Amino acid sequence: xxxxxxxxxxxxxxxxxxxxxxxxxxxxxxxxxxxxxxxxxxxxxxxxxxxxxxxxxxxxxxxxxxxxxxxxxxxxxxxxxxxxxxxxxxxxxxx
Numbered sequence: 001x002x003x004x005x006x007x008x009x010x011x012x013x014x015x016x017x018x019x020x021x022x023x024x025x026x027x028x029x030x031x032x033x034x035x036x037x038x039x040x041x042x043x044x045x046x047x048x049x050x051x052x053x054x055x056x057x058x059x060x061x062x063x064x065x066x067x068x069x070x071x072x073x074x075x076x077x078x079x080x081x082x083x084x085x086x087x088x089x090x091x092x093x094x095x
Contacts, residue, residue, distance in 0.1 A: 004069045004091070007048075011071025012078075015049035019079065023055035034059070045092065050076030054083045066090050 007014060024031070034040075040061040044053045047065035049072065056063045062084070067073045068091040077087070 007069030008071035011069060011073075011075045015072060015075035015079065018049040019051050021051070023052050027052070045095065047076065047087075048072050050080040050083070050085065053085045054080040057083045057085060062086075064088060066095060 038060075040059075042053075042056045042061040042063045044056070044063060044065040047053050047067040050065060053063045053065040053076070064086045065076070066088045067076065068089060070089070073087055073089065076085075
């Protein structure tokens with residue numbers, strides 16, 4: 001819970017730093033493994049700034065993004081609120 005409090009307190013600053021990296025670059029190693037076609041679903045656990053969830057929606061995925069830190073979810077909503085992302089406030093291991 002201590003870590004989550006840190007992400008809450010610094011959500012906007014951390015989100016801005018995460019957003020400086022392109023999802024395509026961060027995940028280049030597994031791009032070829034992503035499914036194509038209709039009816040694609042992605043679960044983004046620890047969704048942080050929403051960068052990856054938004055990227056996946058632009059690729060045609062329905063995305064469920066899980067982020068336990070309210071500060072990060074708020075920052076993600078401010079940046080990616082127009083994307084069709086279903087946000088959940090939850091955490092492992094009880095997710």
